[in-house]
Amino acid sequence: MEERLYDLIFICRPATPEEDVNKIVATLEHSATEHGGKVDKVERWGTRRLAYRVAKHREGFYVYMVVRGTQGDMIKELERRLKVADPVIKYQTIRLDEELKRQSKLARHRERRAGRRPRKPAATPQAPPAAEQASPAS
């Protein structure tokens, strides 16, 4: 099966100690590798203001991860772990590979079109017919 790319964001309570966050990240990495996946990137965005109240908190500690894997079970397991983790108040997983594929396809398409454009000569003698069409109508 082809490989899939996911964005995984979770929010911890603002009072969570650093080592607890590290522990959660470590367990996620462990279970990802167990299911044949891989954690590409871990970013700690730090404590940010939430746009709305979540679990009575107005702030949260954001952690952003990029995970790649081939089995859908992996995401299931990661989400289960986030669900049972006490400091985590919100999480979201988004599959991104299809959108990135679309992005690269569009970029390729544009490049090809840009390469072709100079060869095409400009031909726009369409002003007189447009004027003729306009006069009978009025």
Next chain:
Amino acid sequence: MADQPKNEPPATPEATPPSSPQRSEGRPSGPPRREGGYGGGGGPRREGGPPGGGPGGPRRGKRQFFRKKKVCRFCVEHVDFIDYKKAELLQAFVQDRGKILPRRMTGTCSRHQRWLGEAIKRARNIALMPFATEL
């Protein structure tokens, strides 16, 4: 009664509130409403009319209002993927209370509006953007 509101503003709009007790027999809520109308709607529209209609008049026939063509911002910048994590960028495409702005306001093309809506909804889900601002 009907002639009063038309005559007052050109003469001295600022002088009306003090002198209003004499005229405001039947309409106590008159002055505030008129002030609001002149500050918000009347001024800009009247200013915008002559520059567009004057020079553009001979060429464009009867069209009085010249509206600048809106261009899709994402098309100009060749954006192929709208990142939901850039909440500051997305903030420009929602109203103050958090509603997604329609295409006719922002000029976004249909394809990018679709992606934009998706990105905003994703950002909302993870509390980067509000569903609705609390007051």
